[in-house]
Amino acid sequence: MKICILGAGALGCALGGVLTEAGHEVWLINRNAVQVEAMTSRGLILRDGAGVDRTVAVHAATTAQGVSMDSGAVDLVIVLVKSFHTAQAMQSATCLLGPETVVMSLQNGLGHEDVLADIVGSERLLAGKTYAGGSQLGPGHVLVGTIGKDTHIGELDGRITPRVQRIADAFNSAGLDTIVSDNIMGTIWDKLLVNVATGAVSGISRLVYGELYQVSALEATGIAAVAEAMAVAKASGIAITTTDPRQPWLKAGAGLSYDFKTSMLQSLEKGSVTEIDFINGAVVRQGAKCGVPTPVNQTLVACIKGIEHRLKL
Numbered sequence: 001m002k003i004c005i006l007g008a009g010a011l012g013c014a015l016g017g018v019l020t021e022a023g024h025e026v027w028l029i030n031r032n033a034v035q036v037e038a039m040t041s042r043g044l045i046l047r048d049g050a051g052v053d054r055t056v057a058v059h060a061a062t063t064a065q066g067v068s069m070d071s072g073a074v075d076l077v078i079v080l081v082k083s084f085h086t087a088q089a090m091q092s093a094t095c096l097l098g099p100e101t102v103v104m105s106l107q108n109g110l111g112h113e114d115v116l117a118d119i120v121g122s123e124r125l126l127a128g129k130t131y132a133g134g135s136q137l138g139p140g141h142v143l144v145g146t147i148g149k150d151t152h153i154g155e156l157d158g159r160i161t162p163r164v165q166r167i168a169d170a171f172n173s174a175g176l177d178t179i180v181s182d183n184i185m186g187t188i189w190d191k192l193l194v195n196v197a198t199g200a201v202s203g204i205s206r207l208v209y210g211e212l213y214q215v216s217a218l219e220a221t222g223i224a225a226v227a228e229a230m231a232v233a234k235a236s237g238i239a240i241t242t243t244d245p246r247q248p249w250l251k252a253g254a255g256l257s258y259d260f261k262t263s264m265l266q267s268l269e270k271g272s273v274t275e276i277d278f279i280n281g282a283v284v285r286q287g288a289k290c291g292v293p294t295p296v297n298q299t300l301v302a303c304i305k306g307i308e309h310r311l312k313l
Contacts, residue, residue, distance in 0.1 A: 002075045007079065016028045027071060045141040059071075082273070082275055094120070153171075193229055196279060200279070203262065273308060284301060
């Protein structure tokens with residue numbers, strides 16, 4: 001397949017690297033010219049959980065126009081930009097779309113499909129969530145967390161179609177354990193629970209995963225935030241598979257190295273705005289709509305907002 005990853009940060013590079021190794025033509029779009037130069041001049045360096053580096057020759061560009069001039073339309077656009085950049089990024093990438101191009105969000109949080117549908121049309125869209133991760137070690141150098149981490153993709157209406165199966169086959173060919181879901185909105189909420197569990201508490205405490213799981217007070221807070229989100233999902237009629245609020249807390253760090261960082265912590269360390277409004281903030285907003293109190297999530301949102309304010313974001 002010809003695949004473009006729109007927003008090739010740490011996770012996008014991890015996915016793009018292994019998809020390239022599997023023989024797919026993958027283009028990585030990252031606005032950071034230093035990152036792109038490193039990847040194009042020397043290759044993308046992937047570090048596995050054992051600390052071993054390998055180099056992958058990849059295609060990279062700072063804009064979608066740079067991809068379309070070289071490659072034309074692509075088969076699949078995977079959207080991985082930060083949630084608050086979704087509309088702007090997709091509007092600038094319509095040059096990648098051909099008659100059969102599929103657009104699929106693997107972003108954290110809720111609401112991206114509505115934004116994307118307004119730009120490319122709902123008929124192009126697939127939705128998905130991945131438990132895979134990536135952590136930036138330097139320009140064009142990424143710690144990969146894909147082993148044992150499943151990805152779920154699906155049509156918005158739950159149909160099992162040839163196009164979604166083809167994408168799942170491409171992912172599986174790269175060692176990305178991928179499942180086609182007939183309940184993708186429930187799947188999105190299942191993944192949201194994992195982000196709710198560890199993202200904010202890690203960002204506030206500045207702890208990597210290995211440290212995070214040593215602090216019982218943070219575990220209790222993360223689990224309480226998940227329990228609130230589960231109650232909101234139930235009240236909203238969302239069919240989630242999670243029955244124990246401790247499960248997403250444990251799943252978040254399963255299989256990851258001690259030094260692995262949540263995406264929220266990585267954002268704060270870079271001095272960037274976080275996706276808190278689309279994760280814990282989404283729980284708070286939906287809770288208000290369906291009358292479910294969310295005081296733990298409200299507190300976590302407030303704390304992250306305070307850190308962002310201190311960083312002048």
